[in-house]
Amino acid sequence: MKIIFKNLKTLWSIINAINASPELADIIEAAGSKLSNLFDILAFSVLLKEGLDLHIYCDKSSSQLFIDEVAKNTIKTFSFIAGDRLTPEQVRTHVERRQFESRWRGSSNGRLKSHISLPLINKGKVLGCASINSDLTNAFDAQALQFFSLITYQMASSMKHSQVISSMKDMAIYDTLTQVFNRRHLNQVLEEELRNSFREKQPLSIVMVDIDHFKAINDRYGHDEGDKALIHIASMLKASLRKHDIVARFGGEEFLVILPKAIMKDAVVIAERIRRSIEATPLSMDGEEVHLTVSLGVAAIPAIWPDSKEEFIKCADTALYEAKGKGRNRVCFYVPTKDPPAKGILSK
């Protein structure tokens, strides 16, 4: 009776640990680090359908052969349940070696002899597969199965919750069409970057990008093709930027790029690179090969010291307006005068 109570107590502590965080990595870690308190296992594995990541938590005495067998078996069971024929090459395997509490037998060069591999299901959808693995024959009984079922049920439920939270977070910051940041998130990031720039006296540039003749594209090819053009430009922007640069959809066919620590000269070089790459990369629209172009307006600190992000954006917008006025498909930058921003000198 005491053993049953001890096991139930351990079971509840595992379930509580799984419930404690909405982060996927923490849910897996909670199970991976605690399951050996409940079962005499040599490894615990989880294969996630999203991303095809296979996490294996194993006792430090596990042989590579055992780990390979666990990986193979987990992939096989998942394939069987999900109906996808996966190979080990398609899966990213992460191995964590730990000292498992239940391992009192010392080092093991054993083979995989028993397993329980349960699908992680939520509302009829397969999220993955979780497995407990042993180098002993018939290591698991009906009670182990009951306990592991409860754990996987809880894992699936927490994982689904985590996915919902993560997709809500994404929806709150990403533009759903182009998958770059939305304007609301842009405002937050730009505010923060401006503060950093002022505090650390570091340069900061922004580039306003506008697709040339976008209305004509929509009129000629229709709105679906227009959306395709927006997606194309967003992906070209992302591809042309440095790792820490930020791109957001400002609205309509306008995008804003934030270039932290870039002085005006660097920002113009980047803007010109963007312009050239977009001009050189055709997009197939309604069966036709179309070369889109963009106009770009650059504003930079310390060339100017704007009072607010709105003023900073207005400077870039003024430069963009100039680029449009000079015939489009070009980069203009904002140079301040003593006059208000809208009357600054603009140059190509």
Place this chain on the structure above:
Amino acid sequence: MRKKKPPANLELIDLYSTLLNEIWGKVSELIGESLLTFLILLIISRISDEFPILRGIRVSEAGISLEAMRNQFHDASPGDLHRAFHGFVKNLFNVFTAITENVINRELFSAVLPKLREAEKIVSS
């Protein structure tokens, strides 16, 4: 007056209904109703092209029922019914083996084997 024996196909549906409910009772205790429902639906979707009769099985987290089949397949031949249910039970065992090796099947053998023999008798009589 002797009670009239029900037709063999209805007798088979009753027998498999008892068997599947017994399997449901034992397995749901081990892995829970939602996972068991998922596995049963998975099997039906995989083999119902071969055995369309199985589309008459109703399953939800509340349990498994063959009630709808009594009307739907009252004219099905006992041989076809038996082959379909036998295929279903065989696949169920395969799935249980894949996920738990023999842990579930060990609990089921004693209930399933006599019923399958009984079903074979009904078909051959």
